[in-house]
Amino acid sequence: MLRVTVTDSPFLRACRREPVPHTPVWYMRQAGRSLPEYRKVREGIPMLESCMRPELVAEITLQPVRRHGVDAAIYFSDIVVPLKAIGVDLDIKPGVGPVVDRPIRSRADLDRLRPLEPDDVAYVTEAIGLATAELGDTPLIGFAGAPFTLASYLVEGGPSRNHEHTKALMYGDPGLWADLLDRLAGITSAFLSVQIEAGAAAVQLFDSWVGALSPADYRRAVMPASARVFEAVAGYGVPRIHFGVGTGELLGLLGEAGADVVGVDWRVPLDEAARRVGPGKALQGNLDPAVLFAPEEAVRAQAARVLDAAAGLPGHIFNLGHGVLPDTDPDALTRLTAFVHERTASGV
Numbered sequence: 001m002l003r004v005t006v007t008d009s010p011f012l013r014a015c016r017r018e019p020v021p022h023t024p025v026w027y028m029r030q031a032g033r034s035l036p037e038y039r040k041v042r043e044g045i046p047m048l049e050s051c052m053r054p055e056l057v058a059e060i061t062l063q064p065v066r067r068h069g070v071d072a073a074i075y076f077s078d079i080v081v082p083l084k085a086i087g088v089d090l091d092i093k094p095g096v097g098p099v100v101d102r103p104i105r106s107r108a109d110l111d112r113l114r115p116l117e118p119d120d121v122a123y124v125t126e127a128i129g130l131a132t133a134e135l136g137d138t139p140l141i142g143f144a145g146a147p148f149t150l151a152s153y154l155v156e157g158g159p160s161r162n163h164e165h166t167k168a169l170m171y172g173d174p175g176l177w178a179d180l181l182d183r184l185a186g187i188t189s190a191f192l193s194v195q196i197e198a199g200a201a202a203v204q205l206f207d208s209w210v211g212a213l214s215p216a217d218y219r220r221a222v223m224p225a226s227a228r229v230f231e232a233v234a235g236y237g238v239p240r241i242h243f244g245v246g247t248g249e250l251l252g253l254l255g256e257a258g259a260d261v262v263g264v265d266w267r268v269p270l271d272e273a274a275r276r277v278g279p280g281k282a283l284q285g286n287l288d289p290a291v292l293f294a295p296e297e298a299v300r301a302q303a304a305r306v307l308d309a310a311a312g313l314p315g316h317i318f319n320l321g322h323g324v325l326p327d328t329d330p331d332a333l334t335r336l337t338a339f340v341h342e343r344t345a346s347g348v
Contacts, residue, residue: 006201011071011202011317015202015282015315019346022340022342023317023344024072025070025336026070026073027319027320028324029324030074030333031063031064031074032060032076032323034326035064035067035330036330042060048084051077051081055130057130058127058128061073061074061075061076065135065138069341071139072201072202073139074140075124075200076127079098079143079208082120082121082144082187083187085116087112087114088100090153096159098153098158100154103154103155105155105169106176107179110180113184113187115187118190118194121191128199142202143203144188144203145207146188146205146207146225146229146242146244147184148209148226149206149209150187151181154184155180160209170221178221178224178225181221181222181224181225182228184225186228188205188229189229192232192233196233196236196238201238203238203240204241206244207222207226207247207254208245211246211265212246213250215249215250219253223257226242226257230257240258240259240260241284242258251268251273251276255277260282261283262277263283263286264283264321266289270283273285281315282313282314282315282317283310283313283315283316285306285317286306286321287321288320289322290325291303292325292328296335303318303339303343304343306318
C-alpha cells in the first residue's frame with residue numbers, strides 16, 4: 001500500500017478540487033477552550049504568552065488531531081500576534097478580546113506599524129517545526145487576520161459591534177485608510193510567509209468582521225489589500241482559504257480577492273454559495289456551531305443537510321460556519337468527524 005503524503009492528503013486534494021476518499025474535516029477553533037486538555041496546559045498562562053511558547057503551541061495545535069481524527073491541524077495563535085510582535089501595545093483580555101492601548105486614528109499613528117521581520121516571530125518557525133514533525137501526513141494550516149479585521153481592532157481599540165470609528169475613517173479619510181490597510185497587508189503577508197516557509201501546507205485568511213460591509217465598500221476599500229496578501233503568498237503554491245462571518249453578500253468577492261477556497265458561514269447553503277462564488281473555487285463549511293448542542297441524531301441530520309448541499313461540488317471541506325463554541329462537548333466533535341468520514345467514504 002502506497003504511503004499517503006501531506007500533498008496527497010484528503011484536505012489538500014479537496015482544496016485543489018480533486019477526488020477524495022472522503023470529505024475532509026477540520027474545525028475553526030478546534031484547538032481551544034472546548035478541550036479539557038487545552039485548559040489544563042494553558043492554566044495560568046495569558047493568551048498572548050501562550051502563543052509565544054513553541055512547545056506549548058505545538059502541543060495545543062496537535063490536541064484536536066489526536067482527539068477528533070480531523071484531516072488537518074490549524075496553527076494555534078491569535079490574529080493580533082503579528083501586531084504584538086512589531087510592538088503594538090495590546091493585550092487579549094479574558095471575556096473581552098484584543099484591546100489596543102492607543103487606537104490608530106491619525107496618519108502619525110501609522111508610524112507605530114513597522115514591517116514584520118521573520119526574527120520578530122522566531123517562535124512561530126520553531127513551533128511549526130515541532131508540530132509538523134509529529135503531524136506526519138496530516139497537513140498544517142497557517143493563518144492570519146485579514147487587513148480589514150486587524151484595522152478594525154486597531155482603530156476601534158478593541159472588539160466593536162458597529163465599527164463606527166473604523167467606518168468613519170474608511171469614509172472620511174480614504175487615503176489614510178488605504179495606507180493603513182496596505183501596511184497591514186504587508187505585515188499579514190510576512191506573517192503567512194513565515195508560516196509557509198516553516199511547513200504550513202495551506203493558509204487561511206480570517207476576515208472576521210468584514211461582513212459589516214456592503215459589497216461596494218468591500219470591493220473599493222478592502223479587497224485590494226486582501227488581494228495583495230493572497231498575491232504575496234501565491235508563489236508558494238499552497239492553497240489559500242478566505243473566511244469571514246456574515247459574508248453571504250460578499251462570497252463572490254471573497255473568491256475574487258484571490259482565494260482558492262472560500263469559507264462559508266451557516267447562513268447560506270453550500271449549493272447557493274457555490275452559485276455566488278462561481279466556478280474554480282473549492283468551498284469550506286458550514287454547519288452552525290450551535291447545532292453541536294443538540295442531541296446526536298439532530299447533529300447528524302443537520303450535518304447530512306450540509307453534505308447534501310455540497311454533493312457534486314468539486315472540492316468541499318467540511319467545517320463549521322464559525323469557530324467551535326467554548327462549551328461544546330468535545331465528544332460531539334469526535335462523533336461528527338466520524339459521521340462525515342463514514343457518510344462520504346468513496347474508496348477513491
